[in-house]
Amino acid sequence: MYLCLLFGVACAASHHFYYWSLNGKPATNQIKMMRYGTMLAFGAKAGLSAAVIVAFRQRVWTTVRKRFMTVGALDALFSATEDSQAVTSWEMVQNAKVAALLAAYVWLAPLVVVLTSNTLLVVPRRIMVSGMCPGIRTLNFTFEETYEWRNPPKIDRLFEIPLSLWNTTKEPEKDTPGWFDYYTAPSPSFQNTATIGSFLEEAVMRKNAPMETCGSGWNCSFVINFVAPAYKCTELGSGVDSKVSNLTQESGSIAPPFDMDVLLPKGRFSYYAFTSGGEYSTTQMKEVGIGGRPTMKEPFPKHLGAFRTEPIIWLGYVTLTNSSSNASSSIAPSSPSRSSTSFTPHIFACENYESNYTVLINYTDSTQLTTVTNLTYLHPIINTTYLPHIDANDGTADNVTASPITNYILPTSIPLYRRTAAFHSLGYMLRYLINGTVSLGNGNGADDNEELVNPIANTNAIQTSRLLDYGNNYFPFPDLQRRVQKFYEDIILSVLGNPQFAGVVWAARPWEQSGVTFNLPNPERELTEDERSYLYPCDKFRMALVYKFNARVLWIVYSISIALAVAGVVVGALALKENGGVVRDTKFSSIVAATRGSGLGKVRWTDGGDGGGGGLSTEPRDGGTVPDEVKGWRMGYGVVDAPSGGGGLNVVGDGMGGGVTGRTVYGFGFEGDVRQLRRTSSLVQLTSLGK
Known part of the structure; x- marks a missing residue:
């Protein structure tokens, strides 16, 4: 009994510490580990099963000791106890304690299996490695200052x-003193790159950036820093009747080229971008x-x-507000009008x-995500x-005047001019892509019920869904200001997409242009100092299957x-106590030892004609069987008469049949030859049953 209990507790504890050791660790050999864990789980339940079965079988002996049963019933009972699957036969079990314990085992064992299956799960988890x-590349536009397009x-x-x-x-083929180069336009390669980013x-x-940087099977992220242009935006007015403020610059103040009257609801435009005022003329x-x-x-x-x-x-742009006082919506009605x-x-x-830019670049599943984590404005480009x-x-074809x-x-x-030219090219592409208008209605404002549908777009902004909501009648997004700034940031970061640009450099060596070619280091040898x-600092990560251990559920299970195992041990101990401390099992040798009563030898046990000889054996010989009349005799298990001596226990009689002094012998006997224990409220009496 106690070995069964210890076995169950040991398996439970080993199972717990096994799970604890795996908690949060990669499931690199899931099948083997899960088999081992399952083995431990069922080992613990095997301890419970053993305790219950042994306790039940011990209880069978107690049942036999308390009742006279026919030989046939006893034969069936002992056959049942040899099969652990048959121990729940209710015809053979009439003791309430055994029935309750078996019910707990039959119904709670599946529950244990179900609960235990959720104590250790294989779940995805993000594994991080800093290294x-x-x-990894970054930007250094100082190389634009020294770029010589002739060489x-x-x-x-x-x-x-x-x-x-x-x-x-x-002049061609001449080196006239005082000559200089001057800006024309953004290069075709950069125009292509900016347009692709827009689309x-x-x-x-x-191309192949995640593989080159992160390595096979890994994702990674890193932070780069560089100096580049950025648009600093300021809201100047909001509302139909609001006054639009002037823009204050470091060099002065300038009034907006249009006011609120050009925008809905007074005007016809839902989007109005003017970006060419003071633009550098390509015709100088x-x-x-x-x-x-x-x-x-x-x-x-x-x-x-x-x-x-x-x-x-x-x-200038327009947002939509629901006419209800307690609700707002950015969705335009199917037929909007100035009145509705x-x-x-x-x-x-x-x-x-x-x-100054600080940018987090993340490569996940072969895709790139860029986030500007910090932006510090330094000074205007011009x-x-x-x-x-x-x-x-002033004698040129460029009629722009500034102060x-x-x-x-x-x-x-030269250096400052070339650097400014590069920044001007970056800004030019954004201005080119967002310049223009989106209008609705006829714009005369005379009819409040005029339907404002079928927008007319005169802008390249419709080539991207960054600024205009296609599903909302081409109205601008409410956060348009931030979207314009993000658009510009992506144009600048798109330069990193083509390392052939002069401003692309190694992040670890920003004074060195990177070029397009990249040779991966050989992982089979140690890297040289060069x-x-x-190498540049980065965080590598990937999703991996790891074991997740739920200690609370495991301890509950x-x-x-353990409580059921203890209950089984207690029931078995009580059965041993009621049996006088003598431990019996259902082995054949134990049955023979328990049936050596002298009264059994007078019975003819088989039809084989042996006249009852060999009465010690309950097995038929020569193909014979126990006669039906013998099977119907009532017999029981208890104390049988035996010669005194041998140092046996003294059994006190009940006063009815007199005291019996001598060696205590337990065995089978027919009714009238066997004394069985009966429990009363005051004491355990030894009586001769059947009298």
């Missing part, structure tokens, strides 16, 4: 590409020769090719600033204020199991 990764640098036989195209005042609605990712001189060299004689105009100002993004829908117009302005109504009249003139950036200031210098 160093190869192939471009090469990396692995591929030319580095600038963000800008150039004209020149230099993708995200920053363009470098009306008459030029090869390469953009002016045909006029020198000296050329002082402000030829000068960056006079950086255009401001002026953007309340429109809220907004105007904001954005100025191009040189800024620190001037556009004067829209003043003509330049102060001393802050113009001239092409003779190879390690290209095994507390129930």
Whole structure:
């Protein structure tokens, strides 16, 4: 009994510590480990089963001792106890204690199995590893300052590409003193990259970047820092009758080129972007020769090719508000009108600033996610204020005037001019992609019931769903200001998608251009000092199956199991006590030892004609069987008469049959030859049953 209990507790404890050791660890060999865990779980339940079965069988002996039964019934009873699957036969079990214990085992054992199955689960978990990764790039636009388009640098036989195209005042095949190059437009390669990013609605990712940086089977993330332009936006007005403020710049103040009256509900536009005020003119001189060299004689105009100002993004847009006082919605009705829908117009302005970027780049499942975690505005790209109504009249075809003139950036200031040109190209692509209008209705404002449907778009912004909600009658998104800034950030980060651009450098060595070619380090050998210098800090992660251990459920399950095992042991101990401390089992040798009563030898046990000889055996011989009349005799199990001596126990009689002194012998006998124990409220009496 006690061994069964200890076995069950030991299995429960070992199962618990096994689970605890696996908690949160990768399931690298799930099948083997789960088999081992299942074995331990069923081992614990085997301890419970053994305790219950042994207790039941011991109880069978007690039942036999208390009742006279026919020989046939006894034969069936002993056959039943040999099969653990038959111990629940209710015809053979009439003791309430045994029935309750068996019911607990039959019904609670499946519950134990179910609950235990949830104590250890294989669940996905993100595994993080901090280390160093190869192939990480960042931006350094100082390389634009030194880029020579006549003799471009090469990396692995591929030319580095600038963000800008150039004209020149230099005569062919001559080296005239005082010549200079001046800006023309963004380079075609960069225009393609920015347009692709617009269509993708995200920053363009470098081909094979996740594999090169993270390695096979891993995701990774890292943080890069660089200096690049960013648009600083300021809201100037909100509401139908609100007054639009001027934009205050470091160099002055400028009024917006339009007011709220052009926007719904008074005007016709739901989206109005004006981004070309003060734009650099690609036609700097009306008459030029090869390469953009002016045909006029020198000296050329002082402000030829000068960056006079950086255009401001002026953007008006309309949001929709439900007419109900306690509800708002950004969904336009199917047939909106000025009378049925309340429109809220907004105007904001954005100025191009040189800024410090901190960017988190995440490669997950071969996709790229970029997040600007910190942005610090430093100073305007061109620190001037556009004067829209003043003509330049400075001898060039560029009629832009700004103040102060001393802050113009001239092409003779080569490093600063080339850097400004790169930043101007970046800003130009955003302004080009968002400039224009979206209008609804006829715009005369005379009919309040005019249906404002069928929007008319005159803008490249409809090429992307970043700014305009296609499913909402092309109305702008309410957070349009932030979306414009994010659009610009993605255009800049798209430059990283093509390492052939001159401004793309190694993150670990920002003074070195990266180029396109990347050779993965050989994992089978130790990296050289030079190879390690290209590694950059990163966090690698991946989803893996790990074991999740629920200690609370496990302890509940095994507390129930241990309690049942203890109950089985208690019942078995009580059965042993009632049996006088003599332990019997159902082995054949034990049956023979228990049936050596002298009265059994007088019975003819078989039909084989042996006359009752060999009465010690209950098995038929020579194919014979126990006669039916013998099977019907009532017999029991208890104390049988035996010669005194041998140091047996003294059994006190009940006063009816007299005391019996001598060796205590238990065995089978017929009714009248066997004394059985009966429990009364006061004492246990030894009586001769059947009298």
